[in-house]
Amino acid sequence: MAAGIVVAAIVMAWLFGARSLNAVAVTALVAVIAAVAQVRLADRPSAEHSNPPAGFPGDTRDVTVSVTGTQGTIVEASDPLDSGLSSAGNTFSASIPSTVTYEVTLAERGVQSIGPLSVHLRDVFGLVTQELEIGDSTRVIVYPEIYDVTGSTILTAELQRNRQPERQEIDQLREYVPGDPLRDIDWKSSAKRLPDLVVKEFIGRETTGTIKIAVSTDRDTVEAATSAVGSVGLFFARAGLEVGVTLPDGELDPALGETHQDELLLLLAETGPGTIGEHDWAEADVRMVGEDGSVTVDVNGRVTTFEDMRGADDSDQSPSDHEGPETAAVTAT
Template sequence: MKPTRRGWFALVVVAAAVGNAVAFGPRALNAVVVPVVVALVVSAIQLRRLSQPRVSRTPVDDGFPDERRTVSLSFDASPAFPARITDSLSEGLAGDSTVETVVGDDPVTYEVEYLHRGRQTLGPTTLVAYDVLGFFSRRFEVSDRTDVLVFPRLRALSTPARRTLARLSHSGVSDERGEFDRLRGYVHGDPLRDIHWKSSAKSDDLMVKAFTDRTDPSAVQVSVGSVEGSEDDVAEAAAAVCCSLLELEIPIELSTPVGTLDAVSGSRRHVLSHLAQLHPGSVPEPSAEVVVRGERAQTTIILSGREFSFEQLREDGGVKASLGGRSASEVVS
């Protein structure tokens, strides 16, 4: 516990009054010093009786860079007291996490922005408590922390790149056609009889009819590695490749310096969570059908022995802002 600026001013007033009392008589002492001393003593006792409050932070959703989330802190404290609350944020997060409030009343909220890919941390929480008159302050630190994953930026691949990826899957064609399933984009090699001309006329791309049991795609191996400092770019490239394959309903076998992961359509969150934690390391499987390799100058994607830069395969505009009318968060929900 230590005096605030107001507290120091009160102490100076007391000291000056005591000096005046010595010089001019005790009447000034009774008139000025006693009320201020009583106020100081009561304020000090009030802060001394406070116990460290318990803090609970509501779960915060994972997300992508540039997205924002609301953080809510609740306190178990009795009696209530005024305080300045500061929630620590790791380097990949930004926000005004310092709030002046009364602890013990309503929850405290603030906005946090996701800046960089990776596992980020909110907390610990620091409380600087004040007495009612603001003469003294007392510091509490609550070690409660919350982790949040910031995924790689989700970028779109060009239509030719997606077609090249589709050809990597070895599909076994059935002699019998099952029930109609859905419409999808045309991929080189699709029978002309499957083209849905009416839908194609309304779209920039050819649309074909897909049937439930026409194909049984085998998994495509994707192996990822990077040098120090290129992890973010590599994670973005790998996310674009993996999510494109999964959107084509092609399962993948992903290997990175972090470990291995098998994924099928509908499990993009697992892939993005894996890539959010990518760290430098060599490509685990150099002979994989898709190799994403990060170097200091650029990120290279190797498709069945052919090398491309990530920029060559990306769709114009880069960031996949519109995903079939869904936000990036909805894509991985």
């Protein structure tokens, strides 16, 4: 803009003579001095980001940026995003002080970063600009994609194995209906009501079982492997079992509750490829191997692939031959 004023002054001088040049030059000089003063004397602005909550790929989150400093200073700002995030609104113009909210889409698993804010300060005439980086970055946790595996016969069988009701106190007697277990028939009471049969209903507390999951994965399969651990782990956790995991980048002891589930998802967001120790592998109830784009799932000797689990077509393929975490993935048949 300042260069444009110089060009205009030359043109004016050529067309109308020195007097016009003097008039334009004085005006330009005053404008430039005022612009420099406005930008250089302004306080360094500051920026503060909100902390978007964690989410899953495809979720959207609002990001709020508050910019403060010398009142009236105009900023053109851009909020840098990691490659795992996307937004069409992270570039904006505003007059300080200002608060701007834009939407960001969570695209890829991981600990993603937003900021620091990149700003160009400019005067009201647009003659002078100054580039700054202000504020701190903020992180957004993107969990792995979670799939519905409730149709898996292998997982359902393992769940039932770990959830045996305690048959202690009788709650009530009721009439037998087809499908009731024969062991629940109260033969003494039924003898008084023949030909009707009576069954016992128990005040049952389901015992809390424990599931330990271990995973080893190569770099090409780490996304699918973390999705597999998250999907299977949440399946068991939401059914009331204590779930523990051992991953290449950390482990989580078995526990219950939503907080534990959040900790599991956070660990999965942060983990990368690698293998685990032989002892942890041997102790696991569920072993997963991610290799060459395929994730094999071994549930106490019953083997399938994560893809088949998601499609509810996970009949046992073969006896388990997984001797350790470096075993290759089994291709579905």
